[in-house]
Amino acid sequence: MERLDVMDVLPVQLVNLRAKLGAYSRVQILHQDAAAMALSMARYDQAALVFLLHEQPLPIRSRTLAEARRVVRPGGKIVIVDHHAPRSWQPLRAPLGALLRMLAPYSLALWRHPIKISMPLQAQRCDIRWETFFGGMYQKLVLQRS
Template sequence: MHSAEPDRPHRLPRYLVNTYSWAYLRPRSIRLLDHNFVVNLILWGQSRQLIGAVVNRLQPNTRVLQAACVYGDFSKNILTRIGALGALQVIDVAPIQLANLRAKLQGQTNVTFHLEDLTHPVIGSFNRDSCDAACCFFLLHEMPNELRMPALRNLIGALKPGGKLIVTDYHRPAKWHPLRWIMALVFKFLEPYAQSLVDISIESLLPKDAMYLLEKRLFFAGLYQMVVITKQP
């Protein structure tokens, strides 16, 4: 197993420390939350469908970039899909998350771990135009709006022409959705940046200096979305 964690002091983004320490930065939280059934509960029983939709867009024997660690078996599903001749690169800004994922994926030889902030203007760990696909699974709603475009710029920059960025995240649910008001409370008290994501379209966050093909699919009466962005040559 390879590691690409740089030997330099590392700073966690303020939004992550202030808002999500309880979820991602404490060993006890990881022990408690890093289970498939917890991910499925948080996603209201939709995790298999959402993860399946992402994995189905990946091809065997390809190079895939995963933007940030995800609890449960998300990365294992990707590795199964791309097979032994594929390669997975996982980027996360939190050393504790990368260490946890490294332990979960022990024995996999085709995965590398990269300690990087995806919102920084330059990401040293991977080459531009080198990946066939990139996955961004429920990350954007956790960051302030002004940092979303820099993160997407990095992910698109990593793609080969014709490569796909698969973004999965919250979406504004249908008016009659029974969970609409519960989700409004979750956003208000636990996910303070999420409303600013569902108020806009992910397409509007794409850097304007490139051309894309876009596909959008809604899940669970619109509470979730998957946007597949194909980078044009």
């Protein structure tokens, strides 16, 4: 049977999620730090990091990516969705930049540096599919774990 584990470091987020899920039982909620998971290696077929990395300073981001790789089995998939630098013509570039500078300053590192450079070397060498959306505002990376 397919199962989904959802992890967050903030209990309040997990309380909200539990309320939204109701009686749906195939989701396990884990209160853990994504940069130091208390989980055995190669236990998942896939992992998704959804708007997580922009909250983390670079060294923690690298640890999170290494942990995601560790817990996904060889041949499994890692999907990352997060902020990206909007193109110069994107009308939301300036207001979004100002907002992120105030509320989520680490996200601006995602505007400047590709996520790939924070990955462990073995992951950097894999085939990575990378796309951006909405005039560059968001990015998605899909990599197959070697």
